[in-house]
Amino acid sequence: MLSFDDVVARYEPVIGLETHVELGTQTKMFCGCPTVFGAEPNTQVCPVCLGLPGSLPVTNKAAIEATVRIGLALNCSIASWCRFARKNYFYPDMPKNFQISQYDEPLCSDGYLDVEVDGELFRIGIERVHLEEDTGKSLHVGGATGRIHGATESLVDFNRAGIPLVEIVTKPVPGIGARAPEVAKAYVAELRDVIRTLGVSDVKMEQGSMRCDVNTSLNKLGETWGTRTETKNVNSLRSVERSVRSEMIRQGNILENGGHIIQETRHFHEDTGESTSGRSKETATDYRYFPEPDLVPLAPDATWVKELKAALPELPRVHRARLTAEWGLSALDMQSILNAGAVELIEQTVAQGASPEAARKWWLGELSRHANERGIELGDSGVTPSQVAQLQKLVDEGKLTDKLARQVLEGVLAGEGDPAEVMAARGIEVVSDTGALTVAVDEAIAANPDIAEKIRGGNQAAAGVLIGAVMKTTRGQADAKTVRELVLSRLSN
């Protein structure tokens, strides 16, 4: 069995990514139905998105604008004329049994996105960005697993049918060797940040508003590209990396044993980190694409496109470069912030008054640890940048020690409210009353005469024991520095 390192020593990977992004438009792609997530099944539907006989689609201009802006942010050319196409296949959650998509005339094409991995720059070519409609959702009931196998009935919810979906397809990415899994992840993360910056989608992978298919192939060094597989259902940044890694290992072992890679669709399983075979090319559907005759062609006006380009916001890479300079960070520091998904969080925390160093310390330290332990995104931990800034302010004002601040943060994470509320509720405060502390110190000295003797003899390091004892009696609420000063002053002759 070859390990990942063995595989990359013998084979060169080529990857490609297809990412679907649900646009956050008010209404659907071809009708006026709302797009709110999580509504009662089949309440956000009309004759058009249900594909009722006689209904016709009408293009949503906001979706075209959002797609053009994505294309521009990805350095694409915008087509001056293009058409929608019908992708024909039967599926129960497809209202018309064809999907309105784009085929050989995408709205945006031939761009790139620069991504960084550990300070190294990778330019990922963008083949195309096109617009299509989402399908409905099937629900299988009566079976044990909720899957179609064993189910007695299938129900379909068409609320999602017709929500605008942007597909972003990269060009094949060769020459990245062992970096392939990280580059794939970095690309999806960067793409997500770009789209979030544009404000056209909430790009939540866990809610399915951003979904990823990963193409992977291996070839012997210097030889032509191998047969690729397409791994579907890759629904988190972590899974992007894991799926590329596991597919490279799987293919490497097949090739090493003299086998051949079958061109097929594979399904990634989040729980095991492995993929299973889906349909192979032999049974692949013939989509019989042809131009959608119910829609007039799109012809984005050149002036309009120019205006959209001029109005693009500062994109994440440029933005990060500016922050790196402003915050006085090294490129490596920024990389670790980026890897943790903390750029925006730190930025907002700084905007609420915290220093960049303090904000970074909280988000990359305590809060990253918390998120990792629970396997959640940093931004989903339940603590807001404002709360982190409040916490740091209390520390700066001397109302909390670092240690106490961590206890307060626990309370905030537990949903007990803002830092001040947690302090009040838990009775946490710095004990700065030296009278009360002196009593505690004297008790500690009396209880540890031998230690006291050592300190009197000049061994200041032994003070730790007494400080510990005082901290214990004050339930950690004393300022360690003050306690230390008191201990030393009581024991100095």
Added chain:
Amino acid sequence: MTELRTAVEMSDALRERTVSSAELLQTSFDTIDKTDPQVKAFVSYADRDLLLAQARQVDEQRAAGKELPRFAGVPIAIKDNIAVKGQPLTCGSRILENYVAPYTSTAAQRALDGGLLIVGKTNMDEFGFGSSTENSAFQPTRNPHALDRIPGGSSGGSAAAVATGMVPWALGTDTGGSVRQPAAMCGVVGFRPTYGRISRYGLVAFASSLDVIGPLAGTVEDAACLTEMIMGRDPRDSTSLPDRADLHSAPKKMRLGIPDEYMSEACQPEIQEAVQRAAQYARDLGWTVDRVSLPLTEYALYIYYVVASVEAASNLARYDGVKYGYRAAGAPNWDEMIDRSRTYGFGAEAKRRIMLGTFAASAGYQDKFYLNATKVRRKLSDEFAAAFRDFDVLLSPISPTTAWKIGEKIEDPMTMYLQDIYSVPAALAGIPALVIPSGTDNAGLPIGLQLSGPRGGDANVIAAGRALEKVLTPA
């Protein structure tokens, strides 16, 4: 009460209050009761009590001096592939046998807004697939002029309903000739406006790039008035045209062209004579008449059967039994359910078109069939456009024969398809084409002639039809 035949006559009488809408409606019902059991033009009738109540309301409003639309209170029939909320929408197919439209098409809504009373839905070839109305899943409609003959199709029900006077006018749809050919077979006027002139919203799609709603009527004037009532931009149909056509423009002297390719020996001699007769009348009116050649005409039928079938196969994919329409019971899984539902639900001709369209667009054959067809289609449009630089209107036959006997061609699809040879070119080019009656053949069967104009040139076509109608079909 003198017999009122046209919608204009009815409207005039209503406004002069020499007749009431309720009386008009009752006459319509009586004619239907007397005639339709033999002709079978309708597949469903609207509730008569409800209609009479609406008619009485119109009468009361008019009596009270309320300003009403010109044609308020006049009956109409609508082909059963145009949605009217609450009415059946079968498209002549078993797969939609029990389907009731949950919304109203733009065309029907505009007719309703114009105060028309929809008396029922008319028979058709399943989804428009046919030229004889024999492909209706429910019944063949009969030609009112000879009950053993076909009324043409696919709007055979609408044409027969108008020809018998059950209604003064009706809406049909024309994908490759389905308004014009039955108009000719039944001896009435049929108009296919420029593609996009009338919104397709609520017209159940056969071939989206070809489908057009059009009127069938007793006179060109009626056809023009009905077109004006329902045409115009519709935000629900992005292919609808932004401008309106002036269908009451002043008459003028026309340059008339007769395409050689339409006057071949395939065409019944009496029909060719009718064309020549019309040409002579045109000269008498002081118009110029010349021959013109449209060499791509010979490819039109092939292009049509590829393009229309590719679009039809895709448009008909939605009928799968999941959401509405016929669903086969007892299937063990979804694949089987859809198989059984479609096997039972679609008739032979629908299946033939689905197979043809699926094949012509499939990988490996798409370039050869579908893509080539769309290329030649564009050239055909260009050829028409070039001809219309020299001519205002083209005059031609619409069908190579008059109405044939029921059952005569139904077993031979190729012969049936060949009947569309003169009607499909205008459809492919999206140009307006009008059919007016022009006498009968030796067997006494109606002959219709086709007048076509450039894209957007609906006004000229109507004006030419109005002028020639006077001499070709004397009252």
